[in-house]
Amino acid sequence: MACGLLSRRVASSLRPCLGLTATGYRQVSQTAANIVEEAEFDGPCMKTEVPGPISRSLSKQLEKVQNVIQVNFFCDYEESRGNYLVDVDGNRMLDVYTQIASIPIGYNHPALTKVMADPSNLGTFVNRPALGMLPPGKFPEKLFDGLMSVAPKGFSRVQTMACGSCANENAYKSIFIWYRNKQRGTSQPTPEEERTSVINQVPGCPDLTLLSFMGGFHGRTLGCLATTHTKAIQKLDVPSFDWPIAPYPKLKYPLDQFERENAQEEARCLEEVEDLIEKWGKKGRPVAGIVIEPIQAEGGDNHASFDFFRKLRGIAKKHGSAFLVDEVQTGGGSTGKFWAHQHWGLDDPADMVSFSKKMLTGGYFYKDDFQADKPFRIFNTWLGDHTKNMFLTEVIKVIRTENLLEEVKKSGKVMLQGLYDLQAKYPHLLSRARGIGTFCAVDVRDEATRNDLILKARNKGVVLGGCGNQSIRFRPALVFKERHAHLFLDIFNDAIAELK
Numbered sequence: 458m459a460c461g462l463l464s465r466r467v468a469s470s471l472r473p474c475l476g477l478t479a480t481g482y483r484q485v486s487q488t489a490a491n492i493v494e495e496a497e498f499d500g501p502c503m504k505t506e507v508p509g510p511i512s513r514s515l516s517k518q519l520e521k522v523q524n525v526i527q528v529n530f531f532c533d534y535e536e537s538r539g540n541y542l543v544d545v546d547g548n549r550m551l552d553v554y555t556q557i558a559s560i561p562i563g564y565n566h567p568a569l570t571k572v573m574a575d576p577s578n579l580g581t582f583v584n585r586p587a588l589g590m591l592p593p594g595k596f597p598e599k600l601f602d603g604l605m606s607v608a609p610k611g612f613s614r615v616q617t618m619a620c621g622s623c624a625n626e627n628a629y630k631s632i633f634i635w636y637r638n639k640q641r642g643t644s645q646p647t648p649e650e651e652r653t654s655v656i657n658q659v660p661g662c663p664d665l666t667l668l669s670f671m672g673g674f675h676g677r678t679l680g681c682l683a684t685t686h687t688k689a690i691q692k693l694d695v696p697s698f699d700w701p702i703a704p705y706p707k708l709k710y711p712l713d714q715f716e717r718e719n720a721q722e723e724a725r726c727l728e729e730v731e732d733l734i735e736k737w738g739k740k741g742r743p744v745a746g747i748v749i750e751p752i753q754a755e756g757g758d759n760h761a762s763f764d765f766f767r768k769l770r771g772i773a774k775k776h777g778s779a780f781l782v783d784e785v786q787t788g789g790g791s792t793g794k795f796w797a798h799q800h801w802g803l804d805d806p807a808d809m810v811s812f813s814k815k816m817l818t819g820g821y822f823y824k825d826d827f828q829a830d831k832p833f834r835i836f837n838t839w840l841g842d843h844t845k846n847m848f849l850t851e852v853i854k855v856i857r858t859e860n861l862l863e864e865v866k867k868s869g870k871v872m873l874q875g876l877y878d879l880q881a882k883y884p885h886l887l888s889r890a891r892g893i894g895t896f897c898a899v900d901v902r903d904e905a906t907r908n909d910l911i912l913k914a915r916n917k918g919v920v921l922g923g924c925g926n927q928s929i930r931f932r933p934a935l936v937f938k939e940r941h942a943h944l945f946l947d948i949f950n951d952a953i954a955e956l957k
């Protein structure tokens with residue numbers, strides 16, 4: 458599979474490690490098998506603290522023109538491979554965060570480097586077409602081979618976009634357009650509507666709303682931000698829409714011990730949703746749509762039961778509101794199904810499903826009814842990036858040929874069991890281990906300890922990310938196998954053992 462170039466690079470980069478090795482960790486988990494696959498390493502290899510001296514000096518350089526506070530370290534993407542991210546100081550880390558859940562099949566997968574190396578793809582990479590008006594000849598074929606081949610049940614159409622915010626922003630617009638057409642009974646606006654739309658006034662800019670949930674994250678563009686309710690730092694000082702916000706269930710763990718309380722909590726939230734829809738309708742500000750994540754990720758990996766989502770879908774339908782499932786973070790396979798909402802067993806599919814991150818291109822699937830009725834209603838210059846569709850088609854093939862959804866289920870099981878074991882071992886530090894597939898999380902005693910643990914793990918060669926106030930979220934690539942899960946658990950255990 459590997460092209461020549463990559464094979465040579467593999468040989469050169471499996472150099473001896475001067476720092477810690479996988480075998481140096483105390484085992485809490487089954488021994489991590491020391492299998493060296495082509496195109497991967499046998500474990501982390503740390504040479505400096507992270508960020509190391511080269512990263513720090515690059516930060517100083519970049520600081521002159523950009524805010525670098527959020528830069529963790531600089532990476533060497535040539536040397537990174539599979540589940541391992543290599544930094545500019547030569548530190549090789551097991552990546553259990555993958556750029557906020559955005560690297561589907563690991564670094565430098567041969568199937569993707571092959572797309573780049575194919576001379577017949579050169580023109581597509583050199584020129585970025587305005588997809589809405591001048592798509593390349595390969596565009597329809599790649600859409601059918603790639604995106605449409607993984608369309609969830611009930612979806613006949615897709616719109617590509619550049620990123621997750623861009624996907625949601627345009628999905629929201631499609632919802633409002635759909636709703637107004639329904640209200641008017643025609644897609645033909647009045648002259649008054651046309652005139653007022655240009656000056657941000659009713660009736661051209663109608664007073665419609667979108668219902669979202671506390672703790673939800675749907676992006677940072679202005680429309681999306683109105684439905685994002687996570688941290689003040691993401692919202693402060695930015696004008697927003699006054700739209701209804703419903704509570705998202707706060708489940709108690711372990712789930713099997715709190716069945717009754719959790720069911721009550723979900724019923725309370727659903728009741729509130731219905732209440733809000735009715736109240737806002739009466740105020741003359743109808744709820745045109747509901748947007749929700751299958752698992753609130755940025756907001757703290759908050760789960761709700763499949764029954765909750767089935768009922769929510771029913772409520773949306775009953776009140777004539779569109780139901781948009783934001784799968785930007787959950788989509789692409791890490792829950793063991795291609796789309797997290799496929800776990801719910803919906804009789805009636807959602808109206809829209811948005812995606813980005815592991816899907817490489819942003820965009821959304823939608824039902825026929827949501828097709829814009831005129832050109833240039835849902836439009837921008839690039840409407841996505843065709844080169845990402847090209848990669849995505851290969852990613853989907855790899856997911857199928859390497860049976861990665863099954864692998865995710867297996868490694869996810871090891872991860873979650875390992876997290877249960879660790880929270881039993883360190884009950885004063887860890888709690889609420891949860892997850893589906895490898896989409897797992899655990900809570901840490903408090904925010905400061907959580908942040909400290911992430912840094913300790915990183916210096917031992919594991920990249921992790923936080924979410925919510927005190928959670929760590931695990932977002933490995935789909936090529937994260939059982940042995941990587943064991944290796945991760947061993948290193949994580951060592952990092953926890955060092956906490957005060």
Ligand code: PSZ
Nearest residue numbers: 620621622674675676750755783785786813
């Ligand atoms: O701080 C940030 O901007 C973050 S932290 C996590 C994300 C962004 N995730 C992006 C995201 C998402 O998780 C969900 C469920 N919906 C929409 C988005 C926005 O996607 P992007 O970042 O591509 O605009």
